[in-house]
Amino acid sequence: MNRSIEAMWKEGFINEPNLAAPKINALYNLKSQNIVDKLQSMFALNIKALIIGSIIMMIMMSLIGAPFLGLYICCLLIPLVIIAKKELAKSTSLSKGQSSYDYLLNFDHWLKSSINTYAKYYRLFYPLFFIGMVTQALVSKAGGKIISLIMQKFPTDIVLLGIPYYLIIIITMLLLLVIKYSDALYRLDLNIVYGRQFKKLDELIADMKTLKS
Template sequence: MGSDFYQQSILPYAGIIIKICRAYTHSQEDFEDYYQEVCLQIWRSRDNFNAESKWSTWIYKVALNVCLTHLKKRKKGQQFVSDALPDEVHDDAKAFCSDEINLLYNAIKHLSEIDRAVILLYLEEKSYVEIGEIIGANTNSIGVRITRIKERLNKRRSEHMSKSIEAMWKQGFVSEGELSAPKVNDLYNRKSQNIVDKLQKMFAVNIKAIVIGALVMLVVMSLIGAPWLGVYICVLLAPLVLIARKELTKSHNLSKGQSSLEYLESFDTWLKNSMDTYSKYYRFFYPLFYIGMVTQGLASNAGGKVMALLLKHYPTEYVLLDIPGYVWAVITALFLVIVRYSEALYRLDLDIIYGRQFKKLDELITDMRALKAQQ
């Protein structure tokens, strides 16, 4: 995001973004993250702006979409648009100088996500048509919904809220210039550190999960009468744990005495090199794991009985170690497939676990490079 674009097209409307983000966050850190995401999304989607609409209306729409999307991600498995009220709201600190505004925001945060958007737009004196356009709702239902929301807010009024919500809002924001917007560069710096910290924590958790998984497999295999398979799996996973610890240490040793972009780029370089290192090991891990599982299956009593039944019902002249030739053919074919696609299996596993964070890292580096190019 170019600094000129931010200064000319976003900063004059920072008050809008601040008011909306404050309604969907409960800490200064979350607020600053949401504020930055809104600014980035405005920049990324600027070509989609319809010139027939007001730029301020576009900013309202983008800001609400970003906040609602973030809440949706945090509440997976729950109903997104709901009239259910949260039991309790916690705020780290007062967001504004006006006590009445802080109390009003606290009441608003007890509303459902969509109702928060509706009442914010109403307090910003948007028409029912504009509110319907921004939130994508039927205009005819807006008036009834606002009345219902105001009734809920009035039930939550404290003794310090003597004025109407309209008066508190209007007097609390005499000038949008009084609303303090976070510094974008500072947000980039913290965001770059946050995403690195998060990935490093995920890598550390993954190492522990591998160790615990290996021990669980050893116990389970012992209980079902296959202790050697459990030992075999532990032996296969041991080098992986050693490699993971070594690579994680390298990431912690990266120099932080550089710009955020340089730090992210060095982390990204380390990440790609680390993935290549893992990939080389997994080329052997998957085939060897497959061999171990097949060997145990064929050597077990159950495997022997299955082979006997196959020979009885589907006899063949080609038998090796009491195993039909066609079974050997299937085993060999699957082995070759695993050898051929072992790296692809690793990449798929990687994408499932870390894909979303890797995408965020790439987007952040792209944005920061664009910002640097336009400065």
């Protein structure tokens, strides 16, 4: 195995220009279409999941006696659905009258731009979601009982809206952490769902770039 893979590839191109090159081009054209179709299908499925999830959330929250929290979460999810539909429409409108390599580059450019668009909203979504969950916990009967037990164990005269000051400080610190790491939380969630496909896309672009050069 003294010869490198790159050398064998080049030799193949030289010896069989009319046979190997067209087959390789066809193979990468197929791979390009498959990866794009796969990602677009996943994005479309995500939109449906958001819509169905918001409805289920509303029903569940109503059943456990927190209809306003369910409505609040639905209101937070609606902008995500709108953003998702707009971004998906942008991806499907990309011109396919170009080489697979150029199309993949344009798709990758759109993907990065789309991720940045989502990230901007998630920086707002996560803190608002946290505030909604904490508010519901504090005003619920169970939350009231927990606060009473905490105040019995750690009594204080500094109370705001029935909440001890130290609990407000803890909640505020947690909120600041959520605000600080909202972007990181979104990227983590994104990587869990789409990480494999994004990696395949990057590898395919890299391979095509190498062959092109």
